[in-house]
Amino acid sequence: MAQKEIIKMTNEVFEEAFEIESQKLTPEANIFNDLGLDSLDVVDLVVALQKKFGVQIRNDERVRNIRTLGDIYGFIDALGEENKLSLPREN
Numbered sequence: 001m002a003q004k005e006i007i008k009m010t011n012e013v014f015e016e017a018f019e020i021e022s023q024k025l026t027p028e029a030n031i032f033n034d035l036g037l038d039s040l041d042v043v044d045l046v047v048a049l050q051k052k053f054g055v056q057i058r059n060d061e062r063v064r065n066i067r068t069l070g071d072i073y074g075f076i077d078a079l080g081e082e083n084k085l086s087l088p089r090e091n
Contacts, residue, residue, distance in 0.1 A: 001080035006073050013048045014069075027070030035069075055079045 011025045020035055031037045037045065046057050053076060057063060060079075066072055 001077065003073065003077060006076045006080070009052050010049070010069065010072055010076060013045070013052055017044060017048045025069060027068065027073060029069045030067055031069065031072070032067070049076070053079070055083055 007027075011022060014020045014025055014035065015022060018035070018037065018041065024035060029035055031042075031045075046063065049055075049072070050057050055076075057079070062075055062078070066075060
């Protein structure tokens with residue numbers, strides 16, 4: 001899956017599910033401190049990302065290390081590699 005597509009789709013989740021303004025959605029934005037999510041929001045985030053990307057996230061231990069949007073982008077990219085998500089990769 002192309003990195004640009006991962007970023008676009010992930011940012012759409014934050015904009016739609018949490019009404020976060022697009023200019024706040026930068027790779028270094030901390031999902032708790034900068035974007036204002038709490039532990040209950042993270043559950044909703046996982047569900048929304050699973051639906052958006054068609055992957056299973058909930059039982060993946062790597063989720064515990066996610067702190068920034070950049071971490072999410074990297075995590076989704078890794079899942080895409082592992083699951084061969086259908087969007088083409090950029091070279």
